[in-house]
Amino acid sequence: MNHSRLALLVLCAAPLAACSATAATNASQALDTRPFPRLAAQVADGPVLVEARYYLDHKRTFGAELPREARVLPVALKLGLAPGAAGSARIDPDQAGARLYLPDGTVLASKFQAAVWTEFKSVNDLVAANALQSRVLPPWSAAGESFVYFVLGEAGEVFVRRGELTLGAGEDARSFALADALIAFELELDGQVRTLFVGLEVGNGAPRGN
Amino acid sequence: MRTLLVYLALFSAAAGAVGCAAGRPVPTREILAGELAQAREAQQRDDAQRALELASGVLSNTRAADTDSAALRFEAAMLAARVHLRAASETPFLREPRASGVPGPSAVAHSMAAARCFELARRCASAAQRGGANAVAAELELANYAELAFHSQLGLGASCNAFLQRAPGLANAKSAAERFARPELARQRAWLYLALFEHVRNRDELEAYRFAVLAIEESSAARGFDVRRVARLERWIASEATLEFHCPKCDLLVAPGLRACPNDRTPNAEFVGRKRL
Ligand SMILES: [Zn+2]
Numbered sequence: 313m314n315h316s317r318l319a320l321l322v323l324c325a326a327p328l329a330a331c332s333a334t335a336a337t338n339a340s341q342a343l344d345t346r347p348f349p350r351l352a353a354q355v356a357d358g359p360v361l362v363e364a365r366y367y368l369d370h371k372r373t374f375g376a377e378l379p380r381e382a383r384v385l386p387v388a389l390k391l392g393l394a395p396g397a398a399g400s401a402r403i404d405p406d407q408a409g410a411r412l413y414l415p416d417g418t419v420l421a422s423k424f425q426a427a428v429w430t431e432f433k434s435v436n437d438l439v440a441a442n443a444l445q446s447r448v449l450p451p452w453s454a455a456g457e458s459f460v461y462f463v464l465g466e467a468g469e470v471f472v473r474r475g476e477l478t479l480g481a482g483e484d485a486r487s488f489a490l491a492d493a494l495i496a497f498e499l500e501l502d503g504q505v506r507t508l509f510v511g512l513e514v515g516n517g518a519p520r521g522n
Numbered sequence: 523m524r525t526l527l528v529y530l531a532l533f534s535a536a537a538g539a540v541g542c543a544a545g546r547p548v549p550t551r552e553i554l555a556g557e558l559a560q561a562r563e564a565q566q567r568d569d570a571q572r573a574l575e576l577a578s579g580v581l582s583n584t585r586a587a588d589t590d591s592a593a594l595r596f597e598a599a600m601l602a603a604r605v606h607l608r609a610a611s612e613t614p615f616l617r618e619p620r621a622s623g624v625p626g627p628s629a630v631a632h633s634m635a636a637a638r639c640f641e642l643a644r645r646c647a648s649a650a651q652r653g654g655a656n657a658v659a660a661e662l663e664l665a666n667y668a669e670l671a672f673h674s675q676l677g678l679g680a681s682c683n684a685f686l687q688r689a690p691g692l693a694n695a696k697s698a699a700e701r702f703a704r705p706e707l708a709r710q711r712a713w714l715y716l717a718l719f720e721h722v723r724n725r726d727e728l729e730a731y732r733f734a735v736l737a738i739e740e741s742s743a744a745r746g747f748d749v750r751r752v753a754r755l756e757r758w759i760a761s762e763a764t765l766e767f768h769c770p771k772c773d774l775l776v777a778p779g780l781r782a783c784p785n786d787r788t789p790n791a792e793f794v795g796r797k798r799l
Contacts, residue, residue, distance in 0.1 A: 343651060343659055345644045346688070348637065348669040352680035409621030417606070417635035419628060421619035494634060494676070498621065509630075509676035 351494050351511025359397030361452050363390040364495050364510045374438045379472035381430040384461040388519050392455030401449040403499040410497040412462045415488045420462045428461050457519040475514040490514050554580050554594050570605045577602040586646040589653050596643050596650030603639035606632040611709040611745050633672045640665035671710035674717035682717040695732035712737045712744035727765045728795040735790045765795035
């Protein structure tokens with residue numbers, strides 16, 4: 313989509329380059345200006361499989377737009393063990409230190425679900441019910457999604473609209489596609505702490521297997 | 523309750539400025555060229571934050587589509603990317619939250635920022651080349667390899683493979699080694715070879731073996747390439763591959779913990795494969 317549009321622009325730009333007499337030699341050198349592939353949103357790290365997703369229509373799950381009502385970004389994680397994998401893995405949200413890296417190097421921390429608060433009790437209940445819990449990872453076929461909540465700071469600091477996140481305001485505002493963000497967290501695999509990284513898929517739909 | 527933690531990257535406009543020139547007086551090309559020269563000087567004296575601040579100024583006052591300033595913009599973006607890459611592998615100054623509650627230095631944040639700068643460079647590369655920028659193709663190649671190393675370090679196999687599928691020239695260990703020879707990639711090479719190992723291991727075990735050997739050889743220079751990863755590669759060579767690897771001169775079975783045959787010093791990478799019995 314975005315990538316193919318850019319590739320098209322590059323293709324269109326090539327004949328222009330060829331027209332420039334002064335830069336003909338340089339321009340004849342083929343340039344690979346295709347964007348690097350996006351950070352993978354599904355990852356296998358040894359026996360552990362993980363997927364991360366931001367639901368544009370998460371209001372269907374929580375009854376509210378959480379970036380606006382609670383200043384958090386809800387991200388669904390699906391975690392499980394690969395078919396036939398040996399080993400035991402465990403995640404504890406208190407120890408996971410989940411964080412979200414934006415393309416400019418800004419890092420957002422996560423928040424315990426108990427600290428996510430809106431003025432609507434029903435929303436707060438759904439936030440708690442859908443939050444990632446401390447648990448041993450199930451087989452992938454039995455894994456469902458649960459949510460981690462990333463802190464957006466005070467209103468005006470970070471703004472989320474559809475699949476885009478904007479930092480700051482006015483001339484200095486910087487916007488990034490959430491699909492270009494990266495998530496990291498720690499879990500325990502066979503008694504050792506491991507850091508897992510995963511890109512973020514952005515789309516519509518209902519959380520799977522919940 | 524956990525404190526609200528939002529870490530705004532220092533001088534992050536270097537990575538994110540888009541269309542900031544609107545509504546402000548735009549410095550002349552000469553002024554911007556002077557700022558870029560100062561950024562290079564700051565980079566050379568290891569003043570990373572000043573270099574990023576100056577590169578940010580150039581990026582904020584140029585546009586990707588403007589051929590006149592595209593060369594400056596391209597060079598500023600590549601300079602900022604290099605500064606972030608170096609910070610990632612040596613002395614990160616961007617911070618990230620930790621489970622302990624005490625923020626720590628973040629190599630990953632720098633690598634993300636570098637990737638963003640590479641993308642800004644790609645977007646103006648064609649115009650920059652028309653505008654007389656030097657070595658644009660080589661710089662773009664560096665950008666791709668640096669990003670491949672980053673994805674490999676994160677364990678993002680799918681995006682590594684997506685890139686490698688469009689770079690068939692890298693699937694040969696000899697040509698890959700030639701392309702990765704540039705000194706800027708010294709700390710990334712092990713990750714690059716690891717990505718290539720994973721990419722070919724199920725369809726070309728002899729080439730995968732060579733990539734594994736090269737990754738092990740480069741591992742000591744690569745930040746985060748720990749003994750666990752080296753042990754995994756050694757285990758694959760010693761017992762998991764369907765081939766076994768022998769010295770072409772004396773037929774000795776490879777010892778992955780050594781770099782060469784102990785009998786005749788033939789480097790491990792030159793060993794030949796044959797079906798495991
Ligand atoms: Zn030998």
